[in-house]
Amino acid sequence: MLELKYVEKTFGDARPILHIRDLTIPSGEIVGVLGENGSGKTTLLKAIMGLGEVQHRDILLNGRPVEEQYEQLAYITEEGSYIPKLTPVQYAEFLSAFYPQFDLAYYHKLLKFYELEPDKRIRTFSRGQKSKLEISAGMAKGAKYFLMDEPFLGKDMFTRRDFLKLMIGNLKGDETILIVTHHLDEIETVIDRALIMSRGRVEADLYMDDLREQGKELAAIMAEKAGYRPDRYKSVLE
Numbered sequence: 001m002l003e004l005k006y007v008e009k010t011f012g013d014a015r016p017i018l019h020i021r022d023l024t025i026p027s028g029e030i031v032g033v034l035g036e037n038g039s040g041k042t043t044l045l046k047a048i049m050g051l052g053e054v055q056h057r058d059i060l061l062n063g064r065p066v067e068e069q070y071e072q073l074a075y076i077t078e079e080g081s082y083i084p085k086l087t088p089v090q091y092a093e094f095l096s097a098f099y100p101q102f103d104l105a106y107y108h109k110l111l112k113f114y115e116l117e118p119d120k121r122i123r124t125f126s127r128g129q130k131s132k133l134e135i136s137a138g139m140a141k142g143a144k145y146f147l148m149d150e151p152f153l154g155k156d157m158f159t160r161r162d163f164l165k166l167m168i169g170n171l172k173g174d175e176t177i178l179i180v181t182h183h184l185d186e187i188e189t190v191i192d193r194a195l196i197m198s199r200g201r202v203e204a205d206l207y208m209d210d211l212r213e214q215g216k217e218l219a220a221i222m223a224e225k226a227g228y229r230p231d232r233y234k235s236v237l238e
């Protein structure tokens with residue numbers, strides 16, 4: 001269970017870019033972290049990972065401070081958490097030292113599947129290849145908690161579909177996943193719960209089963225929460 005008791009990040013005197021109180025994610029949940037550009041999704045994942053300065057940060061993982069157990073977390077980000085000067089093989093050596101449960105065989109299976117050369121420097125990979133490497137490493141960490149920031153960004157349609165199937169197919173059921181994405185259509189059927197962020201706060205916390213029962217669509221709720229008007233672009237044309 002992941003418990004965000006109080007997390008707040010501010011720049012200067014401005015309004016906090018992240019303000020979360022008492023958000024609990026039980027083990028085994030797949031949670032979509034959604035919201036407009038700049039609403040705080042990446043900041044939220046980074047705050048959980050302890051990346052960057054955060055003024056208030058009280059986060060528990062299974063009842064203990066998260067900072068004592070980062071090896072339980074796999075952070076998969078479009079920015080890349082790999083070390084560019086290493087080759088995939090060297091990077092795996094590095095990861096094995098930090099993640100005792102790192103699954104080398106599965107990592108190599110994924111490298112092969114994604115046709116990534118194991119002995120080529122990561123920095124020479126294309127953007128898509130780097131992001132496939134990021135996914136391979138993240139999924140092989142044997143972590144129970146996955147924080148994924150835009151794992152679909154820059155990937156072609158088939159790669160996105162493969163990734164989702166691989167991710168789901170590899171789950172044992174007790175993994176907890178927070179996935180930041182703008183691809184609603186692709187994750188709608190996969191997530192259990194949706195957190196809709198707005199201006200650094202959780203504006204709506206919804207269970208997909210409830211939505212389906214009520215015959216509501218996630219996209220419509222997001223538009224409502226964001227106050228989106230389909231004709232708003234017209235002000236630019238005037």
Ligand SMILES: Nc1ncnc2c1ncn2[C@@H]1O[C@H](COP(=O)(O)OP(=O)(O)OP(=O)(O)O)[C@@H](O)[C@H]1O
Nearest residue numbers: 011017035036037038039040041042043044180197
């Ligand atoms: N160094 C900074 N100084 C001031 N504000 C910042 C800084 N870095 C980020 N922000 C602000 O924090 C807010 C949240 O940013 P964040 O990257 O978490 O948004 P996001 O929801 O992930 O957006 P997107 O969907 O565009 O990726 C934004 O409004 C951004 O302008």
